[in-house]
Amino acid sequence: MHTVFVDDLDVRLAGIAARGLTPAGDETYDNGVRKVVFRDPDGNEIGFGGGPA
Template identity: 50%
Template sequence: MAPMLFAGIAVRDHAAAVPWYEKFFGRPASFEATETESVWGLAEHGWVYVVERPADAGHALLTIMVDDLDATVADVDGRGIKPERRESYDNGARKVLYQDPDGNEISYAWAPRD
């Protein structure tokens, strides 16, 4: 079996969080797992789910690697979501960090391939 990733982001209020994630990802959820859990497929074997778990909200750290960071950031900017900060690393890698309304950190990043 190929490796798969199913990464979760806890939020205080699922219904309130979903519109932000639809805007961030640029589309509705791929499916609703339950009344309080929505799932976005981001790659063939990679999904991100947003789940209502108030006690755990605001602690996620998630980085999504992309081939074209500038285009991805421009798309997100075009949907009205601005980054919290940008980082550059000595090896040429770059990361753009966003925060959802609960304080979860979701980043897009690019790194040179060896």
């Protein structure tokens, strides 16, 4: 399980979606930080996060 924070979260997610992958979860915290999680069939997880625009 890893989370990577990026400056260009929406651009990153668009690239991932273009490859046919959909997130398992998408959260926005009270402070505006967003975290999007992807999981593979074995249960491995990677999250991408970014701050408010």
